Amino acid sequence: MMPTPGALRSISAGVLDIAYVERGPADGPSVILLHGFPYDVHAYEDVAERLADAGRRCIVPYLRGYGPTRFRSARTMRSGQQAALGADLLALMDALAIPRAVLAGYDWGGRAACIVAALWPERASGLVSSGSPYNIQAIAEAWRPAPPAEEFRYWYQYYFHSERGRRALDGDRRGFCRFLWRLWSPTWAFDDAEFERTAAAFDNEDFVSIVIHSYRHRFGGIPGDPALDGIEARLALLPDITVPSIVLEGADDGVDPPQTADDAARHFRAAYERRILPGVGHNVPQEAPESFADAVLALG
Numbered sequence: 001m002m003p004t005p006g007a008l009r010s011i012s013a014g015v016l017d018i019a020y021v022e023r024g025p026a027d028g029p030s031v032i033l034l035h036g037f038p039y040d041v042h043a044y045e046d047v048a049e050r051l052a053d054a055g056r057r058c059i060v061p062y063l064r065g066y067g068p069t070r071f072r073s074a075r076t077m078r079s080g081q082q083a084a085l086g087a088d089l090l091a092l093m094d095a096l097a098i099p100r101a102v103l104a105g106y107d108w109g110g111r112a113a114c115i116v117a118a119l120w121p122e123r124a125s126g127l128v129s130s131g132s133p134y135n136i137q138a139i140a141e142a143w144r145p146a147p148p149a150e151e152f153r154y155w156y157q158y159y160f161h162s163e164r165g166r167r168a169l170d171g172d173r174r175g176f177c178r179f180l181w182r183l184w185s186p187t188w189a190f191d192d193a194e195f196e197r198t199a200a201a202f203d204n205e206d207f208v209s210i211v212i213h214s215y216r217h218r219f220g221g222i223p224g225d226p227a228l229d230g231i232e233a234r235l236a237l238l239p240d241i242t243v244p245s246i247v248l249e250g251a252d253d254g255v256d257p258p259q260t261a262d263d264a265a266r267h268f269r270a271a272y273e274r275r276i277l278p279g280v281g282h283n284v285p286q287e288a289p290e291s292f293a294d295a296v297l298a299l300g
């Protein structure tokens with residue numbers, strides 16, 4: 001049985017008109033649930049239902065370049081860099097007058113959550129990060145190669161550095177993204193209907209531009225948005241996260257599999273727990289909604 005969808009709303013926040021789904025009581029403790037690439041708000045349907053039933057106010061936004069979220073000006077750079085994701089989250093919280101919330105996300109959404117938790121800890125009552133546990137990048141160090149066993153999993157990122165890769169994504173958004181779903185979550189038996197509900201979000205006119213910029217910028221290949229230079233300078237220092245945090249890693253994650261050594265732990269300076277989920281791939285909230293919701297509830 002599918003969960004009851006929440007109300008789709010939109011609000012002007014920073015450079016965007018952000019579309020978001022809201023579930024739960026308006027006066028409940030706030031939780032912001034952030035999706036990754038290439039996913040959308042549907043990843044959180046079951047999670048949001050569980051949290052709403054537990055009295056939480058859930059805000060689930062479409063990230064820049066996805067679904068009905070739109071830029072407010074044609075002049076704004078279509079940046080997918082990490083600082084943009086963090087700035088969008090902070091702007092959304094300001095627009096909704098949310099002083100503090102549990103921030104929870106995976107992949108790109110986990111990056112936004114980690115950034116706000118690190119740079120504006122007063123706005124985060126807790127952090128749930130999935131995929132890359134400490135999801136902040138030192139762009140200036142991106143030229144350093146990883147071991148070959150890790151590098152090959154990032155083929156799509158290098159592919160996007162080429163015009164061939166950009167055309168591949170633009171020409172077959174659904175085919176490309178569905179292939180990534182299968183690679184990254186090899187034990188998740190999603191069906192056509194599940195994929196198509198999300199794939200509509202890739203029709204956003206800025207989707208390809210945002211994705212390509214994201215992966216080219218993270219390796220220092222192209223400039224970022226000058227308006228975000230201040231945030232990027234702070235992120236280059238790899239700031240610690242000083243709010244209570246739970247890290248969730250899918251044991252079957254095909255792009256960011258959990259490592260034996262928890263190297264990310266050194267960046268977490270408050271209560272910290274790492275949970276590895278058997279039989280779960282990259283899309284943790286959609287594959288293991290009970291585990292994801294439990295982690296959020298454990299933080300407040």
